[in-house]
Amino acid sequence: MISEQLTEIYKLLLNHFGPQHWWPGDTQFEIITGAILTQNTSWANVEKAIANLKSAHLLTPEALHHLDTPQVAELIRPAGYFNVKAKLEIIDTGQLRAELLAVKGIGCETADSILLYAFGRPIFVVDAYTARIAVRHELIDPDADYEQLRGLFQSNLPDNVQLFNEFHALLVKLGKEFCRPNPKCQGCPLEELPHCLEQNYS
DNA sequence: GACCAGGCACATC
DNA sequence: GATGTGCATGGT
Secondary structure (H helix, E strand, O other): OHHHHHHHHHHHHHHHHOOOOOOOOOOHHHHHHHHHHOOOOOHHHHHHHHHHHHHOOOOOHHHHHOOOHHHHHHHOHHHOOHHHHHOOOOOOOOOOHHHHHHOOOOOHHHHHHHHHHHOOOOOOOOOHHHHHHHHHOOOOOOOOOHHHHHHHHHOOOOOOHHHHHHHHHHHHHHHHHOOOOOOOOOOOOHHHHHHHHHHHHO
16 A cells, blocks of 8 residues: 555665754745745755845845845855846745746745745645655556646645645655666665665665 | 756747 | 747766
């Protein structure tokens, strides 16, 4: 059963890597900002952009609202796609998924990251790592779309915010170090995951 | 220098 | 509906 496999993977990852304490960020707005800035961008670059905003005391919706797009773009330059991301603006807190998705620049993953990590909703976040790992462990069809992937996790796991939070963070941790797009190791069968982890991280 | 990073919108076929 | 392309910095 998929649910047993997912639970086993979760236990292995948690045991191996420990809690990831996601999402990094001191405030709800910082989490939302990070979710947008990290689109197709390494977290190290996002941290630089957030540091710029913080040191300028601009990491609030009100402060950013008073700047024009080029000013914001310059501050978030290290995060890449700065002209695109600078136009983006989340006004309200507690928005529904459909409302988030209606904002240009917010797609499924960003919306779900905001819902789970900023608003504590039980939504499983699917990112490139999650998809890659699920496919390589043959938990889902390679051409599955975002909603199918989200369904894989949500319908086979208990509806638990803390579980969704930790599991996604652990998948990213695994993916970053292990499950590259064009890696020497293409991923291993589930039964070999403990061995793979042991070999690669011990 | 190629490849990749916690994507997304839009054009075109 | 599927596929391609622009957006962009910075680390390996």
